[in-house]
Amino acid sequence: MLRHLKRFIPKFLLSAYHRSLALLASTVYRSPSEKLIVIGVTGTSGKSTVVYLVAKLLERAGFRVGAASTILFKVADREWQNDTKMTMPGRFSLQRLISQMVRVNCQYAIIETSSQGIEQFRHLGINYDVAVFTNLYPEHLEAHGGFEHYKAAKLKLFAKLKTDRPKLIANRRIPKVMIANADDEHSADVLQYPADEKFVFTATGAAAKDAQTVTAHDVVQSGAGMSFTIDSTPFHLKLLGSHNLSNALGAIAVGRSQGLTLTSIAALLAAVGGVPGRLEFIDEGQPFAIIVDYAFEPKAVESLYAVVKLLPHRQVIHVLGSAGGGRDRSRRPVLGELAGRNADYVIITNEDPYDDDPQQIINEVAAGALAAGKKLGKTAFKIMDRRKAIAKALRLAMPNDIVLITGKGSEQAIVVKNNKKVRWDDRQVVREELKKVVGNL
Secondary structure, eight states: OHHHHGGGSOHHHHHHHHHHHHHHHHHHTTOGGGGSEEEEEESSSSHHHHHHHHHHHHHHTTOOEEEEOSSEEEETTEEEEOOSSOSSOOHHHHHHHHHHHHHTTOSEEEEEOOHHHHHTTTTTTOOOSEEEEOOOOSOSHHHHTSHHHHHHHHHHHHHHHTTSOOEEETTEEEOOEEEEETTSTTHHHHHTSOOSEEEEEESSOOOOTTOEEEEOEEEEEETTEEEEEETTEEEEEOOOSHHHHHHHHHHHHHHHHTTOOHHHHHHHHHTOOOBTTBSEEOOSSOSSEEEEEOOOSHHHHHHHHHHHTTSOOSOEEEEEOOOOTTSOTTHHHHHHHHHHHHOSEEEEOOOOOTTSOHHHHHHHHHHHHHHTTOOBTTTEEEOSSHHHHHHHHHHHOOTTOEEEEESOTTOOEEEOGGGOEEEOOHHHHHHHHHHHHHTTO
8 A cells, every 4th residue: 555655755755754764774773773783785786795705705714794684684693584675674674683693792784775775765864884886887777767866876885984973993994985997987087976985896908096906817718717816816706607706806895894814804704604595406306407586677687698608508498577666667678589599499587567468478588589589489489487487497408407596596575566475485486396307217
C-alpha cells in the first residue's frame, strides 16, 4: 500500500520523509558510525566485489570488520547472505547493523552505497571516512530520470565526505580519504570534491593531480587468475577478468590508505578465492563448467564474455533474463543480442519481473538473440520457469562446455508481482538439478 501511495506524494515531501527517517534512525542508535572507520563504496559496477575484497583484506590484516553489501552482511566473525533484495538496507536496519558492529568492537564498517540509497538519504546519519568510486556508466536511468541525475546521485557521497566532521578514534584524528578509478572518464567529477587525502588506481597509467596513484604494471590474465606488479611488488590473484583487476586495485588503494604495505596486501589478497555470486564456479564433478554471475546489464555481460574467452571450452550455453520494475527496459534486447552473438545456445527465462509481464520481458530479450542469428527452438529457447531453464542448460551441456547463468548471482529471492519475494538461489538450484542430470551423462 505504502509503495503505491508514494507515487502520489510530492517529491519534496517524500524527500523530507526519507531525510527525517535517516536522522531519526541515527539518533535512535546513538550515531554508531562515529565510533569506527566507515568506508563507503559506490559506482555502477564492482561495488559488492570491492566491499568483499576490502573486508577480507582488513580482516586478514588483523582488524575486526563489519560490512553491508548486495552479497552479504558481516559483523566481525558472523556473516550471512543479504536476502533483502536491497543493496543498502533501510535506514533503521543499517544503523542497527552498524550499532551491532560497534558493540562487538569492529574497527571498520564497509558499506556498499547505492545511488538509489543515496537518493533516499539512507547514507544520511552515517559519517563516512573513506569514499571509493569504482566506475560510472548508464544504469538505473528510468529510476533516476536520466544519466546526469544518476551521476549526480553518486557524486553526493563525495560531496558529503568533507562536510562530515572528522572523528577522533583512539586519540587519532581519522582523515577523510577519497579513492577513485582514474581509468574511468568520470573520475575527475569525483576528484573535484575536497578531501584530506586522495588516491587513484589505474591499469592504464592514468593519474590525477594531488592524488597518490596505485598503478598496475605488467598485467597478465589467464583462466587461472591474474598477475601484475605495483611499484615492483608482485601480485598473484585468483580473480578473473579485467573488471576484477580494477576491483582489486580499488581494494589495494583502500589498503594503502589505511597504512598497509604493498607486500602485506599482496600476500593477504593472494589467499582470497572467488567472490560469492560473482564468476562463481559450481563444481560437483561434472565434465563441463558452470558459472553463476550477477551480471545483469550489457557492460557487465561483455566483461563476463571476455573472461569466458580466456577459458578453454567447446560451446557456451547462456541462461539469462532481465528485470522488470522500471529497470532499464531498453537493455533487454541488448542483453539478448550479446548472448546471441557470444553463446552457442541462449535460454531466456524469468528473472525479477516485479509488476511487469514476465513473458513480455522474455520476448524482448529473445528478440535480441534472434536478431543476432539464433533460431527459436533450436539455438534459442524461451522457458518461463527458471528452474526448468537451468535444467535445460544442464541437459544441453556436453564435456568441456561452459554453462553461464547470469542476472542473480548469490541473490536469495525472485521478486514477482506486488513485491512478493519467492525464495531462490541460482547456485542451490544448479546443484539440485545437476544431481538429476549427472547420472545420465
